[in-house]
Amino acid sequence: MPGCDFKETFSPVVKPATIQTILSVTVSNGWQLRQVDVKNTFLNEDLIDKVFMQQPPGYVQYGHNGIVASRSSSGNIHLCQRKYIWDLLNKSSLANAKSVHTLMVNLSTLSKDEGDQLVDLVEYRSLVRALQYMVLTWPDIAYAINRVCQFMHAPTTAHMVVLKCILRYLHGTITYGLVFRWSDKLSLFGYANVNWGLDFDDRYSTTSYCVYFGHTLVSWCSKKQQVVSRSTVKAKYRSLVAATSDIAWLVSLLMELKLSFDNPPTV
Incomplete structure (x- = not known):
């Protein structure tokens, strides 16, 4: 707003809870959604691209990890990361694996000394880092992701089994996500x-x-x-x-x- 905050610099980084709270208010009040995309974040040059646009009816996509938001005829909003999950499943060679519908019940009993030390640590650490973004729309895996993150310094075969179980669970619930209701x-x-x-x-x-x-x-x-x-x-x-x-x-x-x-x- 000229004369108020026109020359101030605002950070484009925002807490997920902020977005989710505003989306909840949006649904309950029947507001429309718009998409904003800034391509030259942190660059010291003038912005020449058009960054404000209206989304196609019933569909809007935002974020860098494929979070897709779709809006139903009743006004509800559904956040899903289906494409992101498929990318992780293909990356871990689990795209054709048998899915599971529950997470492992022994997550709380995992120990740093359980199993044999992994020879290649890159795959485990890469998948765990990628799965941290899934918590944005999958609250029910928050505890499981928190557990596997605690063994990134020295993961074992037992930890890898749990990690792949999480991926197989996502495979079986790939259409799930976060729903914003009126x-x-x-x-x-x-x-x-x-x-x-x-x-x-x-x-x-x-x-x-x-x-x-x-x-x-x-x-x-x-x-x-x-x-x-x-x-x-x-x-x-x-x-x-x-x-x-x-x-x-x-x-x-x-x-x-x-x-x-x-x-x-x-x-």
Whole structure:
């Protein structure tokens, strides 16, 4: 806006929760979507390309990893990474492998000493880094991805089996994704949980939480706590603090965007 912030520089990097919150508001209010694509990010030259365009009806694509957003006739938005998954399956030679419909149940019992050391570490590390982008639209694999990331320094054959199981799970649920549904009341609801001391290598607990805005999941997390909790109560309180902190940030975001919510946030 000339005279206000016309000469300010804005970073094009944004938190996924910001996009998901705005998409949730978009669906509930029946707004239309537009696409913005800046090709010369971080370059010191004038922008001469046209960067603002309207998407084809019912379809919009954004991001660098194939996140495709499609809009149904009812107004719901579905985020999917089908092409990105196919690329990973072809890269790992699992495109024709038998799919599975559940993740391995022994994820929490993985240990750094389980299995034999891998000779080639490049494939494991490359696939794990690529799978981290899947958490953007696949909240249910957040814990699994967090677990396999903890062994990137010295992966073993057992860790590779779990990694390929995740890929086979994605193969069987390739059309799944994140759905943004209409909601008559937009309020923040958070749910927090923790697995207490189930990491056999260091006995750290893992915090997990998810936050809904209306009927839509807009933020989630699964990560190890920074200290060892000597009781389940302490571990759960730390998980509760993490969820509350995220909700407090979402409240500040909504206030900054001049968006209101119907009821106080609930955790």
